[in-house]
Amino acid sequence: MILNVVAAVMIADGKIFVAQRHRSHSQGGLWEFPGGKVEPGETAEIALERELQEELSINVTVTEYLATSVHQYPDKTVKLHGYLCQWHGDQIELTGSHEQYRWLAPQQVDRTTLAPADLPLLDALINMLNS
Numbered sequence: 001m002i003l004n005v006v007a008a009v010m011i012a013d014g015k016i017f018v019a020q021r022h023r024s025h026s027q028g029g030l031w032e033f034p035g036g037k038v039e040p041g042e043t044a045e046i047a048l049e050r051e052l053q054e055e056l057s058i059n060v061t062v063t064e065y066l067a068t069s070v071h072q073y074p075d076k077t078v079k080l081h082g083y084l085c086q087w088h089g090d091q092i093e094l095t096g097s098h099e100q101y102r103w104l105a106p107q108q109v110d111r112t113t114l115a116p117a118d119l120p121l122l123d124a125l126i127n128m129l130n131s
């Protein structure tokens with residue numbers, strides 16, 4: 001099974017937004033960029049806007065494609081498409097998908113608890129910020 005998943009990379013004041021998946025979900029307890037599965041008929045942008053509204057109660061603007069990674073979990077293969085997204089400063093309210101969130105400098109992100117599919121996206125971001 002291959003899942004197409006979109007992830008939002010939001011940057012504010014040099015920090016990026018990461019959230020811990022709810023313990024009851026697949027890959028529970030791992031940290032990730034918010035987002036989710038692309039539903040049939042959706043573009044990546046529409047899926048991201050919908051997921052961030054559902055999970056964080058915020059409106060974002062998708063600004064730029066970042067990178068795609070493919071990772072095989074025991075039960076599925078995730079094709080993770082990362083996009084830079086603009087957060088407009090709205091109040092972030094977790095709605096149950098996540099346990100907690102943090103804004104961290106990219107180098108501060110704990111690579112051992114980040115969902116493995118997200119590591120190439122984090123590296124693409126760090127490269128982009130350094131170039």
Ligand SMILES: Nc1nc2c([nH]c(=O)n2[C@H]2C[C@H](O)[C@@H](COP(=O)(O)OP(=O)(O)OP(=O)(O)O)O2)c(=O)[nH]1
Nearest residue numbers: 005007025026027032033034035036037078115117
């Ligand atoms: N949203 C999101 N999912 C990710 C990331 N990295 C990563 O491996 N995933 C995986 C976790 C899930 O197995 C899968 C789909 O994510 P999802 O956010 O739709 O998960 P979900 O809760 O609807 O999935 P499920 O528990 O119903 O299986 O992608 C990421 O950065 N963001």
